[in-house]
Amino acid sequence: AQTVTQSQPEMSVQEAETVTLSCTYDTSESDYYLFWYKQPPSRQMILVIRQEAYKQQNATENRFSVNFQKAAKSFSLKISDSQLGDAAMYFCAYRVLQGAQKLVFGQGTRLTINP
Amino acid sequence: DAGVTQSPTHLIKTRGQQVTLRCSPKSGHDTVSWYQQALGQGPQFIFQYYEEEERQRGNFPDRFSGHQFPNYSSELNVNALLLGDSALYLCASSWGSPNTEAFFGQGTRLTVV
Numbered sequence: 001a002q003t004v005t006q007s008q009p010e011m012s013v014q015e016a017e018t019v020t021l022s023c024t025y026d027t028s029e030s031d032y033y034l035f036w037y038k039q040p041p042s043r044q045m046i047l048v049i050r051q052e053a054y055k056q057q058n059a060t061e062n063r064f065s066v067n068f069q070k071a072a073k074s075f076s077l078k079i080s081d082s083q084l085g086d087a088a089m090y091f092c093a094y095r096v097l098q099g100a101q102k103l104v105f106g107q108g109t110r111l112t113i114n115p
Numbered sequence: 116d117a118g119v120t121q122s123p124t125h126l127i128k129t130r131g132q133q134v135t136l137r138c139s140p141k142s143g144h145d146t147v148s149w150y151q152q153a154l155g156q157g158p159q160f161i162f163q164y165y166e167e168e169e170r171q172r173g174n175f176p177d178r179f180s181g182h183q184f185p186n187y188s189s190e191l192n193v194n195a196l197l198l199g200d201s202a203l204y205l206c207a208s209s210w211g212s213p214n215t216e217a218f219f220g221q222g223t224r225l226t227v228v
Contacts, residue, residue, distance in 0.1 A: 004157075006157075037219075042221060043203060043205075043221050043222045043224075044219055044220065044221045044222070045158075045205065045207070045219035046219075047216055047217075050216070091157050091158075093157075101146065101148065101163065101209055101215075101217060102148065102160045102163060102171055102173070103148075103150075103158070103160065103207075103217065104160070105150075105157030105158050105159075106157050107156060107157050108155075108156070108157050
């Protein structure tokens with residue numbers, strides 16, 4: 001069974017600084033997707049960034065980038081120039097490439113931005 | 116585009132009662148998945164509906180059942196409610212192709228007393 005682990009229950013960063021959230025996963029599949037979702041107090045899950053396992057290049061979306069290490073099964077999220085609006089719960093998630101689009105989530109990391 | 120809409124937003128039920136939660140998918144989406152998110156935890160997959168049939172099911176008891184209608188909207192039913200069923204229930208919709216993003220609603224907060 002696939003599992004996703006986020007070892008940092010809470011993180012904090014100063015506004016405008018850079019922070020990295022960690023995620024490891026376990027799977028026997030060779031093709032899959034990895035995601036970072038943001039959940040603000042409004043409760044709606046918002047997709048931050050997506051990585052296809054078959055792509056060696058790390059995904060980037062503006063201030064958000066990932067460090068994908070397939071052999072180590074590691075998928076960290078880097079947020080540059082942190083903004084107050086980045087404060088939220090962040091969830092790492094895994095999904096197989098084919099078949100049902102079931103997402104397997106980690107436990108989450110609560111990110112606080114200090115002004 | 117209204118996105119994924121869920122109703123109601125909050126609900127309080129008594130142990131042993133039954134509850135029905137509703138989800139309308141994003142326009143153009145044909146697949147609906149339901150997740151249970153306990154307080155302080157990540158969402159857990161309950162089941163997924165596609166073409167009005169349950170396509171995959173997570174590790175949840177038969178008290179949890181669902182339905183998808185011809186317009187792709189979906190219901191989640193929970194019978195014989197337990198205190199442990201108190202959680203945020205999230206609905207996510209997507210297009211049937213594997214290479215698509217899932218969009219989430221704002222969830223229904225269920226409290227069982």
